[in-house]
Amino acid sequence: MNIGDRVRLLRAKEQGVVSRFLPGNMIEIEIEDGFRIPVLRSELVPVSPVESERLLKNNPYEPQKTVTPSAPAILASQGIYLAFVPVNDREYTLHLINNTDWEFPYALGEESAGASGGVQFHGLHAGVLKARSQQKMNDLYAHAKFENWPTFVVQGLWFRAGKSSLRVPLVKRFKARAATFFKNKTTIPVLNQPGFQTQLDADSAPDQQAPPSAGKPVAAKPHVVRPEDLKAEMLKPKTEQSGLSVEKPSSVIDLHIEELLPSGPGKRTPADLLKLQLDTFEKTLENAIANGMHDITFIHGVGSGALRTELHKRLSRHPNVRFFEDAQKQKFGYGATKITIK
DSSP states (O other): OOTTOEEEETTSSOEEEEEEEETTTEEEEEOGGGOEEEEEGGGEEEOOHHHHHHTGGGOTTSOOBOOOOOOSSOOOOOOEEEEEEESSSSEEEEEEEEOSSSBEEEEEEEEEEOTTSSEEEEEEEEEEEOTTEEEEEEEEEEGGGGGGOOEEEEEEOOBOSSSOOOOOOEEEEEOOOHHHHTTOEEEOTTTOOEEEEEESSTTSOTTOOOOTTOOSOOOOOOOOOOHHHHHHHHTSOHHHHHOOOOOOOOSEEEOOHHHHOTTOOTTOOHHHHHHHHHHHHHHHHHHHHHTTOSEEEEEOOSTTSHHHHHHHHHHHTOTTEEEEEEOOHHHHTTSEEEEEEO
16 A cells, blocks of 8 residues: 555545555545545555546546537637645645646646755656646645745646647746735635635736747746745734634533534534544634633544544644643543643
8 A cells, every 4th residue: 555545444435545654553544625534554445446447537636627518719728827725724735727728738846945055856746637627736735834835846738639829838936925825815716615826827828839949948937935025924913814713712622523513413424524623623722822822622532533643643743832631531531632832
């Protein structure tokens, strides 16, 4: 079993893609909507190539496209985007969007400073985006490490069957700037999800043709993150950055489903319920931090341990958490975690 393999749960209906190997014989898999959960290796089985082909229509990890009627005329010649979609208030997934009527063979990579002072290139993904489709990358980019995000490099060609103009290959570099990145939240084309995006082909004419003597395409200069812009963004109030509520929560929060959904879970799957618990945890913790609380306790129960494991994983890398520990066993048993906030 390797990263990228499709797997399914033995005791549930969820399927996903292996995204990371965790300690303790645990594997992290990514299910629908980019949500990741830890699962015991013994609870997973690989999806065979034949089964994978039969389920291709329902597979959320392949480029999704909207079926459009064939037409001899090109309707849209511009619309290549890099998009960052929030998974929560601290992490983003990267997508390459083709909202044109051309096919777009591409290569995507990152540029970063090397140890010797030069520039290193790291390839991320390559493939062909059909018209009106998108490709999601497996990497998560952390909000807290925004200043260390690399320069993204996209190289692409244009293809359309039949007669069409010869277009100059697209080579574009993009470096996110704090002053503008967080102000332009919008609905991402094709995905129809909220996020942040930059259009890569906005400055090229749709009917631009490659001159006969054209050599290598001239690469656009990367955008630069200015220190003063980043500092100004970091000093903004938390409510201005994320729009989260700052209502002061209780010092003890119960994450049991019967507390969160008093009328019952309805038709929600186990993955849906776990996502609800984690979203509640994230929002409540951020509200506690915004209100200057010293500590807060979350009751997660014992169960299979999946919720506790995920909470502790997120707390271990949270920049505003001083430490966390099992809450008073006399009061909560082994099913609660107390968090001390910086």
